[in-house]
Amino acid sequence: MGTIVVFENVSLDGATQDPTGEEGFSRDDWRAGLAPTDREEWAKLVLDDALAAQALLLGRRSYEFFAARYPHRTGELADRMNSLPKYVVSATLADPGWNNSTVLKGEIGDEVSKLKHTVNGEIRVYASSQLVQTLIEHDLVDELRLAIFPLMMGAGNRLFDQTGNPQPLRPKPLRLVDTRTVGESLAVITYQCIRQAE
Numbered sequence: 001m002g003t004i005v006v007f008e009n010v011s012l013d014g015a016t017q018d019p020t021g022e023e024g025f026s027r028d029d030w031r032a033g034l035a036p037t038d039r040e041e042w043a044k045l046v047l048d049d050a051l052a053a054q055a056l057l058l059g060r061r062s063y064e065f066f067a068a069r070y071p072h073r074t075g076e077l078a079d080r081m082n083s084l085p086k087y088v089v090s091a092t093l094a095d096p097g098w099n100n101s102t103v104l105k106g107e108i109g110d111e112v113s114k115l116k117h118t119v120n121g122e123i124r125v126y127a128s129s130q131l132v133q134t135l136i137e138h139d140l141v142d143e144l145r146l147a148i149f150p151l152m153m154g155a156g157n158r159l160f161d162q163t164g165n166p167q168p169l170r171p172k173p174l175r176l177v178d179t180r181t182v183g184e185s186l187a188v189i190t191y192q193c194i195r196q197a198e
Contacts, residue, residue, distance in 0.1 A: 002119035003142040004057065004112070006132050007049055010146050038183025044075075045147070050080045054121030057112070059091050059131035060090035064128070067098035087115055087123075089131055109138040116140070136172060141193050144174070148187045 058066065061093075063086070069079045086101040089111070093103050104111040112135065115123065125132060135141045174191040181187055 002054065002116040002121060004054060004116065004125060004135060004140050005122045005143045005145065006125045006131070006135070006141055007145045008127070008129070008147070010148050011151050017087040028046075030142045038185055041183040042147075042186060045188065047077050047080070049124070049145075050084070051079055053084060053124035055085040055087060055119045055123045056081075057089070057115065057123050057125050057128075057131070058107045059128035060088055060093050060133055062103075062131075063093070063096070063098070064088070064126035067096070067101075071098060085119075091117060103183075108134050109140065112138070112140050138191075139193075141192065143177075144191045146189050146191075147182070147191065148183045 047186060068082065070078050082099060084100065084160065086096075087104055088096060088101060089104050089108055091105060095101055104115070108131075125135070128160055132141070171196040176189070177192045178190040
């Protein structure tokens with residue numbers, strides 16, 4: 001059975017929006033402020049993370065962001081991203097152009113539950129903060145890996161933002177399973193989600 005592992009880049013004040021500066025929210029790539037050795041360690045972390053995944057699960061906007069870039073890139077990370085099976089949650093995407101891609105169109109909880117029974121190993125969710133919120137609401141996330149960048153954004157979408165949600169999430173217990181630094185200034189914190197019955 002598969003496990004859903006969310007990997008998110010997060011600013012110290014909780015923002016997840018536009019960490020590369022390519023979407024127009026911020027002009028800054030969060031990695032630009034890191035020391036060169038930190039950027040190298042970050043690149044190794046991302047590659048190792050992708051190599052450990054058996055499939056990708058993405059929301060439509062994140063899927064389109066990655067699909068517009070990775071097919072044209074070279075290198076070990078691009079090879080891995082391009083070869084992995086990809087599942088995109090979307091009610092509007094008809095024909096995914098990125099190889100090995102499947103659109104999940106039904107009810108998210110049901111579709112992702114079926115996917116967890118189909119994939120053996122880690123199903124990685126990159127970016128896709130709206131999808132992550134829905135997966136958390138349905139108790140489908142098994143692990144959260146948060147790469148905390150040493151900067152304050154002051155604005156932007158947040159992974160756990162419940163503003164405007166008429167039914168806020170009930171408290172979700174987590175268990176800290178790993179903390180580590182990457183280079184000299186990045187922290188990666190891993191939490192295991194605890195099911196209510198556990």
